[in-house]
Amino acid sequence: xxxxxxxxxxxxxxxxxxxxxxxxxxxxxxxxxxxxxxxxxxxxxxxxxxxxxxxxxxxxxxxxxxxxxxxxxxxxxxxxxxxxxxxxxxxxxxxxxxxxxxxxxxxxxxxxxxxxxxxxxxxxxxxxxxxxxxxxxxxxxxxxxxxxxxxxxxxxxxxxxxxxxxxxxxxxxxxxxxxxxxxxxxxxxxxxxxxxxxxxxxxxxxx
Numbered sequence: 001x002x003x004x005x006x007x008x009x010x011x012x013x014x015x016x017x018x019x020x021x022x023x024x025x026x027x028x029x030x031x032x033x034x035x036x037x038x039x040x041x042x043x044x045x046x047x048x049x050x051x052x053x054x055x056x057x058x059x060x061x062x063x064x065x066x067x068x069x070x071x072x073x074x075x076x077x078x079x080x081x082x083x084x085x086x087x088x089x090x091x092x093x094x095x096x097x098x099x100x101x102x103x104x105x106x107x108x109x110x111x112x113x114x115x116x117x118x119x120x121x122x123x124x125x126x127x128x129x130x131x132x133x134x135x136x137x138x139x140x141x142x143x144x145x146x147x148x149x150x151x152x153x154x155x156x157x158x159x160x161x162x163x164x165x166x167x168x169x170x171x172x173x174x175x176x177x178x179x180x181x182x183x184x185x186x187x188x189x190x191x192x193x194x195x196x197x198x199x200x201x202x203x204x205x206x207x
Contacts, residue, residue, distance in 0.1 A: 002026065002053075007023065007024075008024050008036065009053070009054040009201075010036075010051050011053075012043070020100070021101060023200045024039060027080070032085075033070075033084050034084075036083060037079070045079065047068055048067060051065070052065060052066070054092055061091070061092050062091055063092035064085050064086070064088070064089040066083045067083065067084055067086060068083055069081075069083060069084050099126065100122060101121045102192075105199075106118075107192070108146055109127075110142075110144040111131050112135070114132065117129045124190040125174065125175055127145070127189060128171060128172045130170050132167045134167075135161070137160070139157070140155055140157050141155070141173070154185020154186065154188075158171050158173055160172035
């Protein structure tokens with residue numbers, strides 16, 4: 001059972017080809033329904049929508065199915081919903097399978113010629129970057145991720161492109177392992193992915 005003070009992530013089935021984890025705060029519990037506040041303001045959920053929820057339980061990272069029971073009015077921009085977990089949690093310790101949203105962490109990256117791009121999400125093998133520079137699917141692009149005063153350079157191959165507005169794109173990339181690409185990018189992805197998940201969960205629990 002999830003504790004009321006736990007932090008969680010939600011995954012929206014069918015949202016994209018990548019399994020992206022979105023952070024949320026648990027703000028209440030009653031009769032088997034948890035009230036959660038989403039931290040990202042660009043997510044829209046509906047009643048009876050199916051979800052996957054992720055959280056830590058006795059040092060294990062687990063996942064559990066859930067369903068949206070209610071969408072509530074919120075005093076600010078965050079969305080408040082009621083969710084009901086279904087069934088039993090199972091291990092989700094293969095964290096390399098999941099991308100965690102990093103938008104609220106405000107992490108920056110260099111992609112191509114553009115510095116200070118926004119790192120949107122990250123897993124141990126892939127990541128998304130928001131940039132105004134134009135690329136095509138299949139392009140191999142030099143990138144550098146930054147986290148806690150460390151730099152992780154390498155080469156990423158563009159797998160997907162989503163236009164966010166005039167001259168603004170969200171690129172999904174996969175890390176390319178070659179002798180020339182450098183191994184720092186792979187190490188950085190693994191480090192950032194796990195670190196951000198744990199930091200966000202701890203911050204939610206402390207709050």
